[in-house]
Amino acid sequence: MMNRCGLITVQKEPVPLKSIEVELEVRDHVATVVSTLNYQNKEDKAVEAVFVFPLPGDAAVCHFSAVVGQKEIVAEVKEKQEAREEYDDALSSGQQAFLLEESEQSPDIFSMKVGGLAPGESASIRLEYVTELAVQADDGLRFCLPAVLNPRYQPQGSEGASVQVFSVPASLVPYALCFCGRLFSPRPICKVESSCSLDPLQYLNTDQTQATVKLAAGHKFDRDVEVVIYYKDAHQPTAVVEAGQTSAKTGSLMGDPVVMVSLYPEFPQSVMSSVASCGEFVFLLDRSGSMDCSTSSSREQETRISSARDTLLLLLKSLPMGCYFNIYSFGSSFEHIFPQSVEYSEKSMEEALKKVKEMKADLGGTEILEPLKHIYSQRCLPSQPRQLFVFTDGEVENTKKVLDLVKKNSGSHRCFSFGIGEGASSALINGLAKEGGGHAQFITGTDRMQPKVIQSLRFALQPTVKDISVIWDLPKGVSVTVLSPPITSIFQGQRSLIYGQLSGQSSEAAEGSVTLKYIQAGRPSQNQLHFSLKPAEDTGLDAGFHQTAEMPCTGLTVHRLAACALIRSLEMENRELRERQDGEMKEKVVQLSVHSGVSSSFTAFIAVNKADGKVIQRPLIYRPIPGAMYLRQYNFDLDVPSVTPNAATASVYSSRSSFRGRLISALRRIGFNVGQSGSAHGQGMKPKQPLREPWLQLVSLQDASGCWALDPALAAALGKTSEEVESPKPDSVSQEVWATILALIWLRGFKMDAKEEWELLATKAVSWLRAQNGKKNCSNVLLFKPAVCLSSALLGLYVCFCFVSAPCVTECVDAGNTLLGCSVQKDALGL
Structure with a gap:
């Protein structure tokens, strides 16, 4: 009898993951996320459940624990190989063990192993992470809870094992999601928008600085949960000083106070009223097969590639006279319209538009590294600053190699990235913009691509900011160690975030200041912020924050984010030094990760249940937990001749009909809407191309x-x-x-x-x-x-x-x- 609860895979195997509960707490622009994954083994043998899932690429995972029965087992951070061996040893000896580790290829993919779940036993896994909320071009702060993890494309000839992802169509995800959030801000919360249905926003006080948000009932975790929060007067600079951990050693990152400074540079009106009339604009468009997906369920006939074509039309029409441009497209191979960037004119624009009109999602895989190498090999044009626009659905596996390449060439260009559709890698999209000194945008659900891209074009047309420096003015006896990477780009109204470790002693009333200096359009400018050096007392939930507007925050949140920023910077430096076989940087990352309790690519969380003494019978049954995956819509030429078969063709016809029936049945089982004619659209012909507006x-x-x-x-x-x-x-x-x-x-x-x-x-x-x-x-x-x-x-x-x-x-x-x-x-x- 079929299990009506939905806890089965497409192969009708039981799935031990029953549900996911997510609690979100947003304090100004920092989010703390607590996910509880509830497992239950309904089989008659012990199982090992493996769940590969996405997280935001810049998330700092800082807690992992399991509750089995009445006992909580809290995981420790250890060097990755050591943690794996401890996990295997525990299972070999019949103990229960839990392992959480980050993918070595991409920081936004994690795998969780729940080993030794006895027959009839339940376990609740608690995962906690903190993350900065990205500011969108419309001033909203975007939080995304990723649900969709599309199989990542592994470039041909690449080294290392691919991340094993067990995915099913989004409609067949066999577990539910309960999601609720609490919002706290020093400024009124104007509104909250989402790609999913929400219950009405509930304010908790009269000044509307606290509110709760909740997913509407019946939501299935079959798509990314995107929440955009809008504050009144969001562009207010702030400085937050968080007290160190009392049990940690003074002089260490976790023992000293840490300051987080958020600056919002405001450019002079004379600068903002001028639009650049020069620049080299290079557009890099993903033409892999996945770009043939619909942009959303409400606009099924509009595909990602068709929306990208319209976007390129708007971009080309909006470029200023006197600039240069070129268009690249990529899949398993790459193409470019011109051998090198050409001057923008009526002739070159028309030639480009003619070729853009013919572009289809027909280039196979997602080899983004090679076209980037080719672009960077082109000589930069004098007095024409290079602006790179990358459009992709982000399903690549070699994320870190791509980001290393962009960082290496960051001095020659600004990179603006666009993640298209569900499942786009946040690590890739945000990383391209961060390392390339540009801005990232995500186009999901019912979002139109064009307005977001044009917003980024406005940023690209702003004069390039040069000679950026950060100057600290602190009382005598107090010093600061900057933990975040240097600021490489500044845009009007966009946040610049700085973390610093404070050392030394000062009086309670002491103040410091930080000044951001830069040159734009030949004019020196600066933005300064004064702040108190006295952190709040460590009182638990509201520990550590002190600023002009009272804003509580989870204890050590700033320390975790600072540690994550430093870890990511050291990891990239380690990859740059890898050719020299320098293991010193890796050791630094491991020590920092273990000391701060924040995940890294070199460490893992490990928990072993040693207390009850029960021995789990082996061998364990391997049960991969399916994640959501969005599938392309295909047409299949399955029709057979509409004639009565004669004796000579009867066997062939019979086998074709049998194969056709079996294939249609199989496609239906995995979520395709296949009609009797064999079309995956339910019709006997391909849908008409949508007419241009x-x-x-x-x-x-x-x-x-x-x-x-x-x-x-x-x-x-x-x-x-x-x-x-x-x-x-x-x-x-x-x-x-x-x-x-x-x-x-x-x-x-x-x-x-x-x-x-x-x-x-x-x-x-x-x-x-x-x-x-x-x-x-x-x-x-x-x-x-x-x-x-x-x-x-x-x-x-x-x-x-x-x-x-x-x-x-x-x-x-x-x-x-x-x-x-x-x-x-x-x-x-x-x-």
Whole structure:
């Protein structure tokens, strides 16, 4: 009889993982996550359950324990090989043991072994980690609880064993998730958004600085749980001093106070109002087979690759004149549109768009390392700072090698990364941006790719910040050891995080300051923050934090995060020294990991239940716990001739029919929606390609210079005939000026919901109109006053062109509004 609880694999084997409970606590921009995994062995023999699962790539795992019966067994951090041997020895002697270790290939994959679970026995595994919350371009703080772990692509010829992942379609994940969160902030919590259904946000106090959030009932752990938190006035610099552990030795990381400084640089208005007109923009697009997945269940016909094509269209239309660009795509191999980056012009843009239109998810695997090597081998262009945009669903295994390469070349470029879809590796996406001095974005659920990418393009168009330094001003007798890597990039409104270990003694009222200095657009700038050096007393849950706005925090959270930052930095340094066979750095990592209780690639958590003296009968039954995996939708050519088979073909026909039936049944069992015709879409033909949105069709007609041509294609995009568009054109106004004004009115009149997507290309159109200054475009001479400056698209679109003849202005706007059925005012356009 089938187990209706769902606790079976697709091979109908019992799965000992019953449920997962997750408690989230967010204090300002730091999250503490406690996961409890409940196991039960319903078999008549002892089992070893193995669960491979994802965690955020920058998470600091700091606690691992198991409760069996009434006894809690707390794990210790030990050198990885030592921990593995202790685990094997325990199982060999009939003892119960638990092992948690990080993958050697990628820091966002962990494996947990629950060994020696006796028949009928239950165990609760508790896993705790702390992580910094990434600030999105819209100022939200993003927390992601990863559920989906797609099989990671292992490059051909790579060394080391691949991580063994047992995955099932997301709809067949055989365990439930209970998720709740508590939010604490020194500033009001404005709202919380999620890719999953949430119960209404519950505030715990009148000033709305504390709240609870909870997943709606019935949620299955079949997709990533993404929560974005928005605070009022989020960009407030803070300094947090956390007291050291009283039992730890003074002078050690855990024994001394640690300060965490969050700075939000604010650039001068004069800098932000200027958009760079130079740069080399290199776009690297994933064309592996997984990019053929749907972007979300609500938009099944829109695939990741089709969304990426539309995104490249917007990017190319938004690039400034005078820059250089190239487009790479990769899978098992890689391609590039031009041998080397070319100057941005109408000809080069059209050539690129023609090839982008033909791009499909047809290049096989995910070999991202080789195209990156080729890009870095290209000589950088003088006075054209390189900006690299990477689009991938992030299913690679050699994450650390990729990040090492980006770090090695970080001085020559900025890297902006985009994780597409469920299962994208947070270690890869965040690591690319961190090591490349750029910004990371994730596109999941119903997110549109285009607005997030354009937000990152705005960052890329900000002038490069140079000569970044951090200056500490501390009282006499107090010193600081910086634990985090040097700051290599700064963007307007984006957080810069610094950890420092404080040594020495100071008076209770002592204060210190930290100053971030840099040069931008040739101008020296600085941001300074003063803070108290007195940490709060260690009182448990609210220990360690002291700042102007009272903000409690879990004890030693800052120490754990600082240790994690230092461990990651040392691990990367160790890989750089590996060719010299230098084991000293590895030993440093192991000692720091053991001392701080934070996981690393060289250590593991090990717990052995030695107390009850019971002997577990061997051999143990191996039971891999399935994780969620999103599968592509395929078409299978399974149809057979619709004729009656004769004697000569009967056996062949019979075998084909039998194979067809068995394959369809098998596909259904693993989650494919397969119709009788053999199509994995449930229809007998491939779905039609989604039509491009009308406004994107309009955008596709824009010239590289920023203007539009008055032609039938523009008329069709505006929903008019050529005659309807041409007849109301004011006398003597050029066709290009009239067409460009119409396009701008249409965008503002009908697509304000996508303003952040077309803002940059519309600003370029305005620049083109301003460049017509002095050209005769109407009977009274259409002029653009030099005194009127173009406001940056970063601050909103203001169409800052004006006519000497007011009647000509009115005539153009009125004619455009009448034609398009809009009511856009001159003031709204900035006329």
